[in-house]
Amino acid sequence: MKIVKKREDRVANGEADSFGNDFLGLLVNAYHDLDEKNRLSLEELVDECKTFYLAGQETVNSLLAWTVFLLAIHGDWQEKARREVIDIFGNQTPDTNGLAKLKIMSMILNETLRLYGLSNGLMRKVGREVQLGKIVLPANIDLLPLNVAVHHDPQLWGDDVHLFKPERFAEGIAEATKCNAGAFFPFGLGPRSCVGMSFATTETKIALSMILQRYSFTLSPAYVHSPVAAITVQPKHGIQIILESLNNDV
Ligand code: HEM
Numbered sequence: 100m101k102i103v104k105k106r107e108d109r110v111a112n113g114e115a116d117s118f119g120n121d122f123l124g125l126l127v128n129a130y131h132d133l134d135e136k137n138r139l140s141l142e143e144l145v146d147e148c149k150t151f152y153l154a155g156q157e158t159v160n161s162l163l164a165w166t167v168f169l170l171a172i173h174g175d176w177q178e179k180a181r182r183e184v185i186d187i188f189g190n191q192t193p194d195t196n197g198l199a200k201l202k203i204m205s206m207i208l209n210e211t212l213r214l215y216g217l218s219n220g221l222m223r224k225v226g227r228e229v230q231l232g233k234i235v236l237p238a239n240i241d242l243l244p245l246n247v248a249v250h251h252d253p254q255l256w257g258d259d260v261h262l263f264k265p266e267r268f269a270e271g272i273a274e275a276t277k278c279n280a281g282a283f284f285p286f287g288l289g290p291r292s293c294v295g296m297s298f299a300t301t302e303t304k305i306a307l308s309m310i311l312q313r314y315s316f317t318l319s320p321a322y323v324h325s326p327v328a329a330i331t332v333q334p335k336h337g338i339q340i341i342l343e344s345l346n347n348d349v
Pocket residue numbers: 150151154155156158159162216217221284285286287288289290291292293294295296298299300
């Protein structure tokens with residue numbers, strides 16, 4: 100609310116002529132909408148900020164952390180990822196065109212999301228009686244589809260389900276899931292799926308590319324594997340990584 104107040108003060112003092120056109124600026128504009136029907140209440144504005152902070156911060160942190168962990172213990176994939184990054188960007192800062200070409204990295208991120216994606220499932224309420232395949236779901240029940248269960252189901256992924264094998268995604272998600280959209284949904288499914296999906300993958304690809312350009316890394320012997328489910332899957336004791344500078348001129 101302090102940040103919002105600051106924006107309002109700048110407009111009131113004549114220091115700025117709008118609340119800004121970033122995401123917060125759009126929300127503050129909606130809070131000041133002259134049309135009452137479109138106006139956001141203060142509570143709604145704060146709720147939106149909380150949603151974006153929670154939905155956007157810890158999720159990407161977790162994806163980046165587990166990806167670094169998996170690449171630290173699978174040096175062959177780390178090397179493949181680095182080769183791809185250097186082929187595409189050299190020592191330059193990652194750019195939009197190049198990000199779209201990171202195929203190996205996309206495979207690695209999908210496999211990380213499969214193994215260490217969100218854990219607690221996505222609550223859904225059944226609005227009216229509906230038939231799903233052979234199951235009849237009565238109205239007004241809550242459903243908790245657990246993506247962690249589906250992502251770790253050997254019937255869908257094979258006996259090597261618990262292994263890190265990015266090659267599963269070599270021909271894309273449709274091929275990896277045999278066109279079964281319900282087999283892999285790290286960003287949810289349907290009209291309420293994650294609005295930040297592209298932003299999240301872009302952010303992660305940029306950060307990971309910049310790490311791979313500069314460092315090779317291995318897992319510290321101090322690391323203790325203890326993933327805990329807390330919406331995202333979190334490493335209970337952190338992830339200790341040993342970075343070695345590649346002395347690249349980046
Ligand atoms: C790796 C990163 C991320 C993962 C795994 C993730 C995953 C998800 C999932 C599973 C949902 C629920 C979808 C559903 O109910 O079907 C969701 C919703 C949402 N996510 Fe993300 N997310 C990530 C990053 C982000 C980022 C970076 C932002 C914002 C900048 C964001 C904003 C949101 C919002 C606002 C919703 C609620 C959408 C709605 O209810 O209409 N997410 N996300």
